[in-house]
Each structure stands twice: as structure tokens, then as C-alpha cells.
Amino acid sequence: MRIDVVSIFPTIFDALEVSLLGKARQSGLLDVHIHDLRDYTHDRHRTVDDTPYGGGAGMVMKPEPWGEALDDVTRDAEASPVIVFPSPAGERFTQKIARELSTEQHLVFGCGRYEGIDERVFDYAAGLGRVRLLSLGDYVLNGGEVAVMAMVEAIGRLIPGVVGNPESLVEESHEDGLLEYPSFTKPASWRGREVPPVLLSGNHGAVAAWRREQQFERTRQRRPDLLPD
Ligand code: ADE
Numbered sequence: 001m002r003i004d005v006v007s008i009f010p011t012i013f014d015a016l017e018v019s020l021l022g023k024a025r026q027s028g029l030l031d032v033h034i035h036d037l038r039d040y041t042h043d044r045h046r047t048v049d050d051t052p053y054g055g056g057a058g059m060v061m062k063p064e065p066w067g068e069a070l071d072d073v074t075r076d077a078e079a080s081p082v083i084v085f086p087s088p089a090g091e092r093f094t095q096k097i098a099r100e101l102s103t104e105q106h107l108v109f110g111c112g113r114y115e116g117i118d119e120r121v122f123d124y125a126a127g128l129g130r131v132r133l134l135s136l137g138d139y140v141l142n143g144g145e146v147a148v149m150a151m152v153e154a155i156g157r158l159i160p161g162v163v164g165n166p167e168s169l170v171e172e173s174h175e176d177g178l179l180e181y182p183s184f185t186k187p188a189s190w191r192g193r194e195v196p197p198v199l200l201s202g203n204h205g206a207v208a209a210w211r212r213e214q215q216f217e218r219t220r221q222r223r224p225d226l227l228p229d
Contacts, residue, residue: 001104001159002031004073004081005148006066007111008048010034012145021153024162032152033073037061040068049114058115066110066121073108074128081106081129084151085122086144090133093151095174097134101151102158109151111144177226179218181211 005013013034016022024030038046041064049059074081082104091097101107108129110117125131136147157163173180184195198210219226 001029001102001156002033002106003109003152003156004033004035004107005109005111005152006035006037006069006073007143007145007148008037008113009111009143009145010036012149015149016152020162021156024156024159027161029159029161030156035069035073037065037069040065040072052115056115060115061112061117061121063118063121063124066117067124070108070110070121070125070128077106077129079105081108083108083110083125083129083131084148085110085112085117085125085131085133086136086147086151087112087116087133088135088138088140089116090135093134093136093147093154095154097132098151098154099158101155107155109144109148111148113143176215178215179223179226181214181218 007013013032016025016032021030025032037048041047048061048065050062052058052060070083074083082101084101084107086093086109106129110121110125122131122133134147134151136150141147158169160166163169169175171180184199188195188200196210198206201207216227
């Protein structure tokens with residue numbers, strides 16, 4: 001999969017070099033390109049923002065550098081890319097969307113800052129690819145960078161070969177609509193706390209039933225919104 005990220009803070013994405021995704025980049029499963037939006041400006045101050053028409057607080061990202069950056073990163077696209085703009089005003093990013101996006105050949109992420117990007121950029125981008133505005137959750141970050149880091153990790157680990165043991169992807173929170181069951185390792189007794197005896201029983205059926213029950217119990221307690229009415 002090819003991933004292009006456009007941002008005014010490109011060094012934030014240095015962190016993608018480490019861990020699992022770093023390995024996926026080295027092995028060629030992930031081809032990630034980070035672009036500095038200011039490289040698409042033409043003035044001495046490399047200006048990317050301006051005051052909003054109609055007044056109001058804050059600054060808005062100018063359309064011109066975005067137009068040039070999006071032209072550049074979609075120029076040699078073989079297939080129509082998905083162009084993601086992280087935004088608190090977007091559709092909620094979920095495991096389902098991560099799965100969908102993990103099957104794409106080319107993803108482009110445009111990181112907004114300040115009060116947002118000039119609205120015409122989204123319309124223009126729709127002529128270059130399939131645009132999605134995605135929100136990490138109902139809170140506001142200073143910009144899209146941290147959201148893109150989270151999305152790239154959630155998507156990247158679903159690409160076949162990125163996570164060593166594919167079974168570990170199946171039994172985790174949100175894959176079956178429930179929260180994950182609790183996990184324990186040795187020692188069986190630690191600081192007066194015991195591992196649930198069923199896990200030491202060797203009875204695979206009983207273990208599976210206990211884990212399922214735990215999944216429902218946790219989901220009921222912590223995330224009742226995930227359960228059907
Ligand atoms: N940018 C600012 N806040 C955000 C959020 N909650 N999700 C995605 N992108 C954002």
C-alpha cells in the first residue's frame with residue numbers, strides 16, 4: 001500500500017519508522033511518503049494560512065498550497081486514491097473503516113491545522129480521489145497529525161503480513177463488535193491476586209465460554225452503546 005501524508009509538521013511522522021510499521025516499511029508492505037505543505041508555497045514566508053472571510057477567530061489554511069500538494073501526490077496514481085482529511089467534523093473512524101481502508105492501494109492523508117482548511121479544497125480533492133472526512137472521536141485536537149498517526153497504525157496493522165500472527169487480529173476489541181476479554185500470564189498468583197481458575201483448567205470449551213461471557217460483561221459495563229437494544 002502507498003500512503004502519502006501532507007502536513008506542516010512532517011517530522012511528527014518520524015515515529016512511523018519504529019516498531020511494527022517501521023518493519024512493514026522496510027519490507028516494502030507499506031510505502032509511506034511524508035510531504036511538507038510549505039514546499040508547495042511560493043512566497044518568502046512559506047505562508048499556508050490566512051484570515052477567514054466573514055470574520056471570526058483563528059486562521060484558515062489557504063487553498064493554493066493544498067491544490068498543488070494534492071496534484072503532486074495523486075499525479076502518478078494508478079488507481080483512484082482515497083483522500084482522508086482528519087477532522088472533528090468528520091464521520092467517526094472505526095475498526096470497520098480501518099478494515100475497508102486496509103484493502104486500498106493508495107491512501108492520501110491531508111492534515112489540517114488552525115481553524116481548518118478552505119472548504120473548496122475538499123471539493124477539488126473529490127476530483128482527484130474518493131474523499132473521506134474522518135474523526136478520531138468527539139474531542140478536538142490541535143491538528144490532524146496525531147489523528148493520522150492513529151489511523152495509519154490502525155489501518156497498517158490490518159494489511160496482510162504486517163502483524164506476524166493474523167490470529168491476534170481476530171480476537172481483539174471491536175473486531176466482533178465487543179470489547180476484548182481480559183488476559184493473564186504467569187505467575188498464577190501475583191501480589192495476592194489470582195488468575196481466574198478456569199484459565200488453568202485446560203478445558204478449552206470452558207475457557208472459550210468464560211472469555212465470551214467476559215466480553216459481554218465488559219461491553220455492558222464500559223460500552224453499552226456497542227450492544228444491540
Ligand atoms: N483534528 C482535530 N481534531 C480531530 C479529531 N477529533 N479527529 C480527527 N482529526 C482532528
